[in-house]
Amino acid sequence: xxxxxxxxxxxxxxxxxxxxxxxxxxxxxxxxxxxxxxxxxxxxxxxxxxxxxxxxxxxxxxxxxxxxxxxxxxxxxxxxxxxxxxxxxxxxxxxxxxxxxxxxxxxxxxxxxxxxxxxxxxxxxxxxxxxxxxxxxxxxxxxxxxxxxxxxxxxxxxxxxxxxxxxxxxxxxxxxxxxxxxxxxxxxxxxxxxxxxxxxxxxxxxxxxxxxxxxxxxxxxxxxxxxxxxxxxxxxxxxxxxxxxxxxxxxxxxxxxxxxxxxxxxxxxxxxxxxxxxxxxxxxxxxxxxxxxxxxxxxxxxxxxxxxx
Amino acid sequence: xxxxxxxxxxxxxxxxxxxxxxxxxxxxxxxxxxxxxxxxxxxxxxxxxxxxxxxxxxxxxxxxxxxxxxxxxxxxxxxxxxxxxxxxxxxxxxxxxxxxxxxxxxxxxxxxxxxxxxxxxxxxxxxxxxxxxxxxxxxxxxxxxxxxxxxxxxxxxxxxxxxxxxxxxxxxxxxxxxxxxxxxxxxxxxxxxxxxxxxxxxxxxxxxxxxxxxxxxxxxxxxxxxxxxxxxxxxxxxxxxxxxxxxxxx
Numbered sequence: 001x002x003x004x005x006x007x008x009x010x011x012x013x014x015x016x017x018x019x020x021x022x023x024x025x026x027x028x029x030x031x032x033x034x035x036x037x038x039x040x041x042x043x044x045x046x047x048x049x050x051x052x053x054x055x056x057x058x059x060x061x062x063x064x065x066x067x068x069x070x071x072x073x074x075x076x077x078x079x080x081x082x083x084x085x086x087x088x089x090x091x092x093x094x095x096x097x098x099x100x101x102x103x104x105x106x107x108x109x110x111x112x113x114x115x116x117x118x119x120x121x122x123x124x125x126x127x128x129x130x131x132x133x134x135x136x137x138x139x140x141x142x143x144x145x146x147x148x149x150x151x152x153x154x155x156x157x158x159x160x161x162x163x164x165x166x167x168x169x170x171x172x173x174x175x176x177x178x179x180x181x182x183x184x185x186x187x188x189x190x191x192x193x194x195x196x197x198x199x200x201x202x203x204x205x206x207x208x209x210x211x212x213x214x215x216x217x218x219x220x221x222x223x224x225x226x227x228x229x230x231x232x233x234x235x236x237x238x239x240x241x242x243x244x245x246x247x248x249x250x251x252x253x254x255x256x257x258x259x260x261x262x263x264x265x266x267x268x269x270x271x272x273x274x275x276x277x278x279x280x281x282x283x284x285x286x287x288x289x290x291x292x293x294x295x296x297x298x299x300x301x302x303x304x305x306x307x308x309x
Numbered sequence: 310x311x312x313x314x315x316x317x318x319x320x321x322x323x324x325x326x327x328x329x330x331x332x333x334x335x336x337x338x339x340x341x342x343x344x345x346x347x348x349x350x351x352x353x354x355x356x357x358x359x360x361x362x363x364x365x366x367x368x369x370x371x372x373x374x375x376x377x378x379x380x381x382x383x384x385x386x387x388x389x390x391x392x393x394x395x396x397x398x399x400x401x402x403x404x405x406x407x408x409x410x411x412x413x414x415x416x417x418x419x420x421x422x423x424x425x426x427x428x429x430x431x432x433x434x435x436x437x438x439x440x441x442x443x444x445x446x447x448x449x450x451x452x453x454x455x456x457x458x459x460x461x462x463x464x465x466x467x468x469x470x471x472x473x474x475x476x477x478x479x480x481x482x483x484x485x486x487x488x489x490x491x492x493x494x495x496x497x498x499x500x501x502x503x504x505x506x507x508x509x510x511x512x513x514x515x516x517x518x519x520x521x522x523x524x525x526x527x528x529x530x531x532x533x534x535x536x537x538x539x540x541x542x543x544x545x546x547x548x549x550x551x552x553x554x555x556x557x558x559x
Contacts, residue, residue, distance in 0.1 A: 041492045059411070067475075069475065070448060071448070074442060092469055093466075093467070093469040096450070097438065097448070097451070098323070099438075099456070100403070100436075100439045100442075101438045101440035101448070102439075102442075103439065104395075104439035104440075104442035104443050107404075107530070108404075109403070109404055110435050110439075111403075111450070126532065127335075127432055128429070128522070129429065130318070130428055130532055131326050131531075132326055132327070132529050132530065133529065133530050133532050134526055134528075134529050134533070135526070135527040135529070135530075136525065137524065137525045137527050139522075140404075163365070165553075173445075174449075175445075175447040175478045175481075176447040176476065177445070178462060178474075178475055178476075179476050181468075181469040181470075181471065181473040182471045182472045184470060192469075196557070196558075210517070220558060228487065231487075232488065237471065238453065238472075239467070239471050239472075245426075245487060252557050253551070253557040253558065263325055266357040269411050270532075270535055273549070275538075276547065287537065289541070290537065290538055291535065291539075291555065292538055292539060292541050292550050292551070292555070293539070294536065294543070294544070294547050295540060296543075301544055302361040304544045305544050305548070308544060308545065
């Protein structure tokens with residue numbers, strides 16, 4: 001059996017999510033190759049070659065893949081994937097965009113956001129916002145899978161010495177083009193890979209008050225997240241959203257501040273190792289999943305917490 | 310420009326769905342059903358395009374048994390002009406839904422197809438992208454802004470680091486994210502009017518599609534339950550617990 005893992009990267013470097021997907025691929029017991037599709041992506045390719053347990057790194061380095069346009073990348077992956085039993089990617093925004101297109105081109109189902117590999121054809125995945133875990137068995141000879149990264153440990157980023165092989169295939173569907181992007185620049189760790197996450201909800205009252213979280217985040221080396229309510233209210237941008245339709249996180253420590261705990265939010269953070277909730281409403285559902293709950297006004301508690309850390 | 314918008318009948322988002330005790334499936338007896346929230350946003354976007362004079366007709370399509378006509382009527386009450394139901398039984402996988410929608414597209418020839426980015430039951434997030442592959446159309450997934458510009462549509466997408474804007478050649482597919490718009494409520498007169506709007510029913514056979522199944526749901530189970538912890542008295546006790554009991558801060 002053979003598995004092709006689709007790398008998540010920014011051309012210059014490999015994103016950690018790729019390492020979680022490699023671990024899921026290892027659980028399927030197949031030989032693993034990694035595809036790095038991008039432009040000027042040698043940095044990412046070299047990093048992929050160093051990942052432990054990888055046979056070969058395929059590099060498709062061409063301007064048509066620079067911005068990961070799904071129309072182009074899916075054609076490439078479908079072509080290369082013809083030679084593999086499994087095509088696996090971490091469930092990032094890029095892979096969510098591209099992989100179903102790959103599956104349809106190959107006329108197979110996609111199995112989205114698996115959380116465990118039961119056997120070569122059977123997987124577990126959350127449905128209904130994580131209120132139910134389904135075990136699904138695939139009848140397809142070729143499997144297209146995305147991996148919930150929080151459910152698999154990262155493979156070792158060092159220790160491998162895979163061969164790097166250039167792929168010449170150039171697929172330009174010619175129907176889409178990149179116009180621009182607004183990417184948040186932050187010195188803080190990425191939300192999905194941070195060891196500590198502190199999130200604010202509607203209780204923060206406005207975007208300005210998220211500054212109260214920043215001092216604590218600095219002291220704890222934490223990423224800052226938000227509930228959908230806070231994002232919808234315009235307090236903070238959407239890429240900070242934790243939940244069913246936002247980012248899924250599972251840090252060592254998750255601190256929920258002014259978040260009531262709607263099931264859609266819990267779906268994004270309830271696998272965190274330790275959960276702290278700070279909320280002035282003692283009946284808030286967030287306290288039902290919190291290891292440590294503090295019933296307090298966040299505007300008093302946060303400055304005190306920061307001061308005493 | 311004709312706009313096709315897909316809607317799905319799902320469990321209402323306020324319902325906490327549970328696995329049946331025997332693990333055979335989820336328990337949906339007497340559960341409130343509704344239009345998938347992302348599909349509602351898709352309908353709203355299509356109707357706004359019509360109100361802006363960009364779209365000339367909005368067609369709402371749903372795949373499912375007869376009950377999904379209720380969600381088509383909801384879309385009609387929100388402002389869609391007519392409805393199409395593709396009659397299927399039981400759960401239909403995203404790939405098959407995409408094939409059926411492709412069949413509808415071949416009949417209707419819309420310039421823009423808007424779908425929700427995912428349905429809140431299966432949480433698959435696949436159908437729009439699969440439809441793109443099958444029809445050869447470009448896709449703007451997880452859209453937070455849609456701007457028609459001549460023979461192109463500019464879609465601003467919610468991606469991991471922030472926002473990305475792409476230009477797509479029409480006809481194109483858009484899947485909606487939460488912040489694309491805020492759907493209106495249907496007024497009573499519009500709900501009454503919706504009952505009289507045309508609704509055609511097709512079978513998969515009419516569209517030349519065979520309903521197949523690639524995946525089998527072996528079982529379902531509840532997730533590992535998290536036990537509620539303790540309430541701490543104050544910030545000092547919280548810090549003490551995090552340092553000395555949970556050992557997650559130093």
